[in-house]
Amino acid sequence: MKKEKWIFGLLGTLIISFSLTALPEHQISKDVYDSLDLFTRGLALIQRDYVDEVEPKKLIYGALKGMLNTLDPHSQFLDPEAYAEMKVETGGKFAGVGLELTFKKGFLVVIAALDGTPAFRAGILPNDRIMAIDGEPVKKLNLDEAVKKLRGKLGSTVKLILLRGREKKTIECEMERAMVEIQSITRSEMLEEGIGYIRISEFQERSPKDFETEIQQFQKEGLKGLIIDLRNNPGGLLQSAVEVMERLVKKGNLIVSTRGRQPTQNLIFKSRLDSITDVPCMVLVNGGSASASEIVAGAIQDLKRGRVVGEKTFGKGSVQTVIPLSDGSAVKLTTARYYTPLGRQIQDKGIIPDVVVELSQEDVIALKNEQKKESEKNAPRPLLRDSQIQIAIDLLKNGSKFKV
Known part of the structure; x- marks a missing residue:
């Protein structure tokens, strides 16, 4: 118990220190202090009473993901693996299907299928809504998790269920992942x-x-x-x-x-x-x-x-x-x-x-x-x-x- 208190006392101190030093003094309100106290108490409660022992970093990452997900579809927390993948994508080459996506009104929506990619060849259109990826409903995923599921081993396949148009026509398509080299x-x-x-x-x-x-x-x-x-x-x-x-x-x-x-x-x-x-x-x-x-x-x-x-x-x-x-x-x-x-x-x-x-x-x-x-x-x-x-x-x- 003493060890648990020490761990979460330290975590609370680190969280408060990081959060408050990142803000100018005039922007720190009593609400911020109260909210951080609430957060650290909740964290300690989970660590003490949850049926299984949980890695502290998993809880912190989950909290950060939750905070960012309450903002807008484009704000998100990237764990080290997701951040590394994002840097690969920015470099221009990655194994995937070539879709640009966003969340809009609670739906995972296609912005565009990039020219010459598997998604382009499959006929996926702007504003198509992705309902499931390999049988998993996307409503359970955030944008980062959905993108991660669309990527995979070169030559492997991914199955999508799409909803298209006002008539809400359901379309199923299967694509083979390829090296996506984005051209201008x-x-x-x-x-x-x-x-x-x-x-x-x-x-x-x-x-x-x-x-x-x-x-x-x-x-x-x-x-x-x-x-x-x-x-x-x-x-x-x-x-x-x-x-x-x-x-x-x-x-x-x-x-x-x-x-x-x-x-x-x-x-x-x-x-x-x-x-x-x-x-x-x-x-x-x-x-x-x-x-x-x-x-x-x-x-x-x-x-x-x-x-x-x-x-x-x-x-x-x-x-x-x-x-x-x-x-x-x-x-x-x-x-x-x-x-x-x-x-x-x-x-x-x-x-x-x-x-x-x-x-x-x-x-x-x-x-x-x-x-x-x-x-x-x-x-x-x-x-x-x-x-x-x-x-x-x-x-x-x-x-x-x-x-x-």
């Missing part, structure tokens, strides 16, 4: 009458330079208009999205800002370069366009640099900061939100296109199947049979003029 610019070509097309599947470190290279090649071929396809682009690096926009707008233009509770979280990002092209621009978006994609679409609208065509975007406009802890674990915390140049909040609102062109689920599935067949033949995808692209082409042909 997955397609670039000159279409008709000097209209260049660039598909950015995710914003990565190389995206701005690669984007500039493609624009310069288009200019040699007589570029007259530009289509930037951000459909099913779940985001990526904020700085890369800003640097892509710098190639399209004048120096000094505000591209995006972030706002949080701390002064260090209130940032503005202005273009440091002059644009490399002044041709009319169309940006394609849909429900799978999120985060950095929404930043680009919002800036294009607010700066009147072009038009946004397609469907309403996902509405993920928050900034997550990963804070490593001393034992190899980490806290991933939402610390700010994104705002467009005119101050529009992206989080939970999304970007509504200037020209709304909705595709039915049947159209989306048919187009995706067509794209899959074409990619298997190593042939170009049927861009001109894509109604959203065709409308963007028509708008450019009609001589739309925009500010630069």
Whole structure:
């Protein structure tokens, strides 16, 4: 008993010391002290009376997970294993199925299936809801645990049960895990009458330079208009999205800002370069366009640099900061939100296109199947049979003029 009291006395002291020294003195209220006292008493009670002996770290990790889970779907506690896996994903390669996910209104929701991945080939769509992974209901899992279950040994299979659309159609699919290598610019070509097309599947470190290279090649071929396809682009690096926009707008233009509770979280990002092209621009978006994609679409609208065509975007406009802890674990915390140049909040609102062109689920599935067949033949995808692209082409042909 003395040993137990000593362990939890020390734990309580460490928790209180860590928590309170991490806060400025004026932010420490009596409620904080009372809550920490309640927490340590509960911890001691479990250690003393629970039927089985429990590893203290397991309890601490469980408490941290619970605290973060009460905030928003993107804030979470990462134990050392999960934090290590996250760093592998950030590096660009991992064994999985290629899904970008979030929790929305209590459901595990697909933001996008990344181009060329098992999930893309399986026909999984934005806003599909995952109900079970390998027979386990996802309502029992947090986001980190769900992602962990989707990953596994290269070549192994995973079974999903999905709920799709307003009619709540149930779909079962089985996929073989593969090495997912995330590419940024997955397609670039000159279409008709000097209209260049660039598909950015995710914003990565190389995206701005690669984007500039493609624009310069288009200019040699007589570029007259530009289509930037951000459909099913779940985001990526904020700085890369800003640097892509710098190639399209004048120096000094505000591209995006972030706002949080701390002064260090209130940032503005202005273009440091002059644009490399002044041709009319169309940006394609849909429900799978999120985060950095929404930043680009919002800036294009607010700066009147072009038009946004397609469907309403996902509405993920928050900034997550990963804070490593001393034992190899980490806290991933939402610390700010994104705002467009005119101050529009992206989080939970999304970007509504200037020209709304909705595709039915049947159209989306048919187009995706067509794209899959074409990619298997190593042939170009049927861009001109894509109604959203065709409308963007028509708008450019009609001589739309925009500010630069």
